[in-house]
Amino acid sequence: MNRKNFLTNTGRWVLLGGLMYLTGSIFFKRKVSASGKYVWQIDPFKCTQCGRCATSCVRDLSAVKCVHAYSLCGYCDLCGGYFKPNTLSLNTGAENQLCPTGALKRKYIEEPFFEYTIDEELCNGCGKCVKGCTSFGNGSLHLQIRHNLCQNCNECSIARLCPSDAITRVPVETAYKIKGDFKPAIAKPQ
Amino acid sequence: MIRIIKPLILFLMFLALFESLQAQQQRFPKPEFKTEYQQPTPTAPEPRGLGMEFVDVGLLVLVMSLTAWFAIKKRSRNGILILTVFSAIYFGFHRNGCICSVGSIQNVVLAFADPTYTLSLYALLFFLLPLLFSLFFGRVFCGAACPLGAIQDLLIFKPITIAPWLRKALGVIPYLYLGLAVLYAATGTEFIICRYDPFIGIYRMNGPHLMIFLGIAFLLMGLFIARPYCRFLCPYGALLNITSRFSWKHLSVYPTRCIECKLCTTACPFEAIDFPDSENERPDPRKGSRRFILFFLLIPVMMLIGGWIGSKSHVFLSKANQTVYLAELLISHPELQNDPKNIDVQQFLASGKSLETLSKEAREIRDKFYTGSWILGAFLGLVIGFMAFNQLIYRRKNDYQANRGTCYSCARCLDYCPVE
Numbered sequence: 244m245n246r247k248n249f250l251t252n253t254g255r256w257v258l259l260g261g262l263m264y265l266t267g268s269i270f271f272k273r274k275v276s277a278s279g280k281y282v283w284q285i286d287p288f289k290c291t292q293c294g295r296c297a298t299s300c301v302r303d304l305s306a307v308k309c310v311h312a313y314s315l316c317g318y319c320d321l322c323g324g325y326f327k328p329n330t331l332s333l334n335t336g337a338e339n340q341l342c343p344t345g346a347l348k349r350k351y352i353e354e355p356f357f358e359y360t361i362d363e364e365l366c367n368g369c370g371k372c373v374k375g376c377t378s379f380g381n382g383s384l385h386l387q388i389r390h391n392l393c394q395n396c397n398e399c400s401i402a403r404l405c406p407s408d409a410i411t412r413v414p415v416e417t418a419y420k421i422k423g424d425f426k427p428a429i430a431k432p433q
Numbered sequence: 434m435i436r437i438i439k440p441l442i443l444f445l446m447f448l449a450l451f452e453s454l455q456a457q458q459q460r461f462p463k464p465e466f467k468t469e470y471q472q473p474t475p476t477a478p479e480p481r482g483l484g485m486e487f488v489d490v491g492l493l494v495l496v497m498s499l500t501a502w503f504a505i506k507k508r509s510r511n512g513i514l515i516l517t518v519f520s521a522i523y524f525g526f527h528r529n530g531c532i533c534s535v536g537s538i539q540n541v542v543l544a545f546a547d548p549t550y551t552l553s554l555y556a557l558l559f560f561l562l563p564l565l566f567s568l569f570f571g572r573v574f575c576g577a578a579c580p581l582g583a584i585q586d587l588l589i590f591k592p593i594t595i596a597p598w599l600r601k602a603l604g605v606i607p608y609l610y611l612g613l614a615v616l617y618a619a620t621g622t623e624f625i626i627c628r629y630d631p632f633i634g635i636y637r638m639n640g641p642h643l644m645i646f647l648g649i650a651f652l653l654m655g656l657f658i659a660r661p662y663c664r665f666l667c668p669y670g671a672l673l674n675i676t677s678r679f680s681w682k683h684l685s686v687y688p689t690r691c692i693e694c695k696l697c698t699t700a701c702p703f704e705a706i707d708f709p710d711s712e713n714e715r716p717d718p719r720k721g722s723r724r725f726i727l728f729f730l731l732i733p734v735m736m737l738i739g740g741w742i743g744s745k746s747h748v749f750l751s752k753a754n755q756t757v758y759l760a761e762l763l764i765s766h767p768e769l770q771n772d773p774k775n776i777d778v779q780q781f782l783a784s785g786k787s788l789e790t791l792s793k794e795a796r797e798i799r800d801k802f803y804t805g806s807w808i809l810g811a812f813l814g815l816v817i818g819f820m821a822f823n824q825l826i827y828r829r830k831n832d833y834q835a836n837r838g839t840c841y842s843c844a845r846c847l848d849y850c851p852v853e
Contacts (some may be wrong), residue, residue, distance in 0.1 A: 380460060
């Protein structure tokens with residue numbers, strides 16, 4: 244064995260040891276999840292509907308969509324999420340609608356209830372309806388990242404800009420935080 | 434008695450709090466429908482490609498093993514070409530290039546820096562496996578498995594030669610990029626490698642204009658400058674460049690002996706073939722040893738200078754951090770507090786956090802940046818110093834041979850070598 248081979252071999256074993264040490268220390272700190280996958284999700288109770296979800300996603304049409312927790316909805320005629328404030332008549336005219344893309348649909352069910360559904364093909368995740376519903380209604384409309392659309396970027400470009408840090412990595416087993424099933428974290432009394 | 438009552442009261446308080454929150458949520462009661470209206474339930478579509486992660490890892494190992502076999506044993510460019518096309522289609526267009534080994538550096542760094550962050554095993558394997566393979570077979574990951582490399586490799590049209598000094602100078606950029614990526618990931622600021630990844634927009638065929646524009650620009654440049662991202666930017670390539678130098682086996686241009694026909698140097702679009710040195714190039718040993726010591730002593734000096742320059746730029750570097758940015762903005766422009774259009778400021782005011790708390794947090798982050806940029810600068814000084822030092826080390830080269838650091842194991846040269 245000449246000197247060059249000796250140095251190469253030594254270097255290789257040193258680097259190999261370094262990599263093993265690195266892996267070992269990560270494992271030792273129990274910071275590896277074997278189940279593998281994490282996805283991004285919005286905590287609807289932290290979200291402030293700033294509107295950046297519509298503009299910051301890497302996709303042309305954001306992967307964030309409005310989701311309706313029907314079980315919380317009051318089925319109101321005067322829906323704060325559907326109508327612009329100070330709307331004169333409560334009909335489906337475009338000039339009355341808060342949604343800029345007409346993605347929120349209103350359907351008559353029975354007197355005096357109306358059902359509101361979201362056309363995800365049209366929804367751009369701007370959160371205007373969410374703001375209206377949260378301010379004036381039950382807050383049943385809320386924003387969620389739709390995982391069939393989300394690219395699951397290594398770092399979510401919306402999370403980077405989210406002013407309320409509402410977007411975090413969550414284990415894939417609990418990929419959604421849909422209101423109703425998902426409850427806000429309550430600070431435990433001391 | 435008190436022992437029992439106290440938790441009971443606490444429990445009741447807890448319940449009351451919970452109830453009040455629930456009540457707050459339901460401003461309007463849930464209607465009781467008279468008709469047979471069925472209330473729909475919100476859908477929750479599953480993530481795309483669920484459970485494919487470990488298929489990916491398996492395929493990564495398979496592609497790298499096959500590349501190693503094609504490059505070292507089989508000596509087949511066509512085999513590697515097929516693997517390259519496969520990687521571009523599978524890892525690129527099908528799996529949309531996320532997560533890739535290049536970006537996984539940041540996940541590993543964040544796992545060390547952020548105690549709340551859990552690294553997925555998948556990301557860790559994507560980081561480790563190519564490095565391990567490079568320690569044994571050279572940069573087989575770059576050769577065919579990397580989707581970013583694959584798309585550039587397939588679009589090499591008429592590669593031009595780049596002057597060696599320029600190549601060396603530009604070769605520092607990957608280390609700078611690596612250092613910055615580690616600094617920004619460790620301070621929890623952002624993942625710059627992913628944010629400025631040029632090809633992901635093309636693989637997704639969707640994305641911000643800047644991303645698509647960068648991708649097309651790099652591909653057009655790549656028609657003439659072979660693999661511009663890999664050679665002059667890729668931070669993971671910088672790591673592989675180091676590990677690959679110690680590889681156990683490596684692609685060899687000639688199977689038996691070199692006949693010095695120089696065909697391989699025209700075949701290689703990356704100028705990764707080292708020329709044999711002529712007799713008169715050999716340095717005078719006495720003069721050499723003096724320079725040797727001088728350059729060796731220069732390394733710590735370079736590290737100190739680099740660290741000092743780095744620490745001077747920490748204020749500038751830390752501006753990319755949202756917390757630091759916001760704190761600076763609010764301190765220098767207090768009138769912005771009345772600007773209803775500034776989302777960040779309004780959100781901060783609504784959160785009820787005091788400016789002192791924010792600036793304390795910002796100062797802590799900036800302190801991290803100070804230490805980090807010292808290390809970054811020193812690291813760059815080390816890289817540059819070592820590069821200069823490396824120039825002095827004379828390695829006897831009799832034949833044309835692939836440079837273990839910069840060779841991507843693409844096997845183009847093997848087709849050209851006339852030796853049987």
